[in-house]
Amino acid sequence: MPYKVKEVADMVGISVRTLHHYDQIGLLKPESVNSAGYRLYTDxxxxxxxxxxxxxxxxxxLQETKDIINSPGFDRKNALQNHKELLLKKRNRIDEIIKSVEKTIQSIEGGIEMDNKERFKAFDMSEIEKHQEKYAEETKQKYGHTDAYKESQKKTSKYTKEDWAAIMSRGDEIYKRIVSHMDKGPADPDVQQAVGDFRQHITDSFYTCTPEIFRGLGELYVSDERFTANIDKYKLGLAQFLRDAMHIYCDNLEK
Amino acid sequence: MPYKVKEVADMVGISVRTLHHYDQIGLLKPESVNSAGYRLYTDxxxxxxxxxxxxxxxxxxLQETKDIINSPGFDRKNALQNHKELLLKKRNRIDEIIKSVEKTIQSIEGGIEMDNKERFKAFDMSEIEKHQEKYAEETKQKYGHTDAYKESQKKTSKYTKEDWAAIMSRGDEIYKRIVSHMDKGPADPDVQQAVGDFRQHITDSFYTCTPEIFRGLGELYVSDERFTANIDKYKLGLAQFLRDAMHIYCDNLEK
DNA sequence: ATAAGCTATAACGTAACGTCAGAGTCAAGG
DNA sequence: CCTTGACTCTGACGTTACGTTATAGCTTAT
Incomplete structure (x- = not known):
């Protein structure tokens, strides 16, 4: 009943290496592995x-894909609706390019010049990219309202002023520690140590900070200017640096 | 009138780096460069x-693209016709995927199982790939340069100055050896031995030199005056002599 | 029991750029 | 005339999504 790698590969038209890769990065791990280490895939x-x-x-x-389909708020049906819309846009784009090809042929036959705007407008991807970003954003926001969010609400509701002060001071300390090591780059052991402490701090104080969430948080630091501004108060560029360091930290966790 | 990199990049919706890259690999070199080294693109x-x-x-x-559009036989109009066909196939593929999405949605709604063949057949690329290969093959043949050319490009692209020096010196040595035996005629064993070494040298340094190619190369040495001149620098008449010796060598191989 | 065909991990290679770093260029405004 | 900000250059290393190769263990049919 379960399928081995090559069976899956042949069935879907991809390579064995691709399946290995997807396993490695945690995008698609087979449901089980037999005693010899063979990957066994189910329906x-x-x-x-x-x-x-x-x-x-x-x-x-692949990273985005992973983030989206693993996010607690992931709704398969909704995703498929979105896919359909995006596919229709993609088809429109191809139609545009076909028209562009036809026009170019005509311009050769008729000896007519084609102007440059005309020549390249069909290649435009901005529409599709916009939709993609919107989509990614949407799913990201959704999981702001899930378990992690709830857990956080529950924990923080009981905090006293003193608790808050302690938490903020701990955060402050960690930020400063990171700033003091910034010159060594985001992958530096000391930085990574601090980033690990930071994650623990979040788990202790707010909610169980999974690697996925932690990664998402890092992204937020650069994509949401309110966060960026706040963090950059410690040192200009810290938000970006922190995002990179968190990214590296999460990558290392997966290995 | 001419455009600078960013103007082009913005106009067509690609990055400056991409243009740099295309220049670097020789895919699209700007028509001119000004005194400051700025790339200047024309219409x-x-x-x-x-x-x-x-x-x-x-x-x-990009390599395929380069090979195709730089080949002397490249016919822009014909290429565009081909593009149109391929684009139509691509659109069909997207249509298939859209259908697949719809079916998947239905299967979720209806609680019906979708079988695996059904699930993945839309992703199939073989049709498109086949067309692409056919296309690439077609234009390649027009050129006359075949795999040998490609292989040579691939091998030689990695050579350092030192590698080149070694190769040239080895060729030099072989030429001189042949000259030293010229008085004994092209069929002489020593000459034939050297010719064999020469063929091996080509295979090692450039491309798999089949007997057919080797024979053709010999012909080239007398039919293309640039080759003739170069070879006759070692000794007047060497080109003709070499051609004859290579001819004999190939005849012997076939027996 | 042995070959053929599959599986594993590890590690290096590749394509098509992205992303700095360090330095020169150029047009507009003070 | 000089400065400044936007633009340009050439390296050169980083990244993504695998391809490829090497080495070794498993499985199945003859």
Missing amino acids: HDLEKLQQVLFFKELGFS | HDLEKLQQVLFFKELGFS
Whole structure:
């Protein structure tokens, strides 16, 4: 009943290496592994693989795909609706390019010059990219209202003024420690140590900070200017630096 | 009148780095460069860029694209016809995927299982890939340069100055050895031995030198005066002598 | 029991750029 | 005339999503 790598690979038209890779980065881990270490995929895994291929077709990176389909708020049906819309846009783009090809042929035949705006407007991806970003943003926001959020609400509701002060001071200390090591780059052991402490601090004070959430948090620090401004008060560029360091930290966790 | 990098980049919706890259690999070099080293693109360059983007859209690698559009037999109009066909296939593929998405939605709503063949057949690329290969093959043949050319490009691209020096010196040595035996005629064993070494040298340094290619090369040495002149620098008449010796060598191989 | 065909991990390679760093260029405004 | 900000250059290392190769263990049919 379970499928081995090559069976899956042949069935869906991808390489064995691709499946290995997806396993490695934690995007699609087989439901089980036998005693010899062979990966065994179930129908459920294939369903997930289909999802992955949809996202891939639409130009999402594997990391984004992973973040989206693993987020607690992920709604498969809603995702598929979104896919359909994006695919329609993609088709429109191809139609535009086809028109552009036809026009170019005509311009050759008729000896007519084509102007440059005309020549390149069909390649425009901004519409599609916008939709993608919106989509990614949407799903990210959704999980702001999930378990982590609830847990946080519950914990913080009981905090006294003194508790808050302690938490803020601890955060302050960690930020400053990171700033003091900034010159050594985001991958530096001391920085990574501090980043680990930071994650623990969040888990202790607010909610269970999973690697996924932690990564998302890092992204937020650069994408939301309110966060950026607040963090950069410690040192200009800290937000970006922190995001990078958190990213590296999460990457290392997965290995 | 000429455009600078950023102007082009903004006009077509790609990055400056991409243009740098295309220049670097020789895919799209600007028509001119000013005294400060600034790249200056003309309308003609933009036309070529449009071609490149078409090929890119269709999934050709930059190397393939380069080979195709630089080949003497390249016919722009014919290429565009081909593009149109491929784009139509691509659109069909997207239509299939859209159908697949719809079916998946239905299967969720209806609680119906979708079987695995069904699930993945839309992602199939074989049709498109086949067309691409056919296309690439077609234009390649027109050129006459085949795999040997490609192999040579690949090998030689990695050579350092030292490598080149070694190769040239080895060729030099072989030529001189042949000259030293010229009085004994092209069929002489020592000459034939040297000719064999020469063929091996070509295979090692450039491309798999089959007997057919080797024979053709010999012909080239007398038919193309640039080759003749170069070889006759060692000794007047060497080119003709070498051709004869290579001819005999190949005849002997076939027996 | 042995070959053929599959599996594993590890590690290096590749394509098409992205992303700095360090330095020169150029047009507009003070 | 000089400065400043936006633009340009050339390296050169980083990244993504795998491809490729090497080495070794497993499994199945003859």
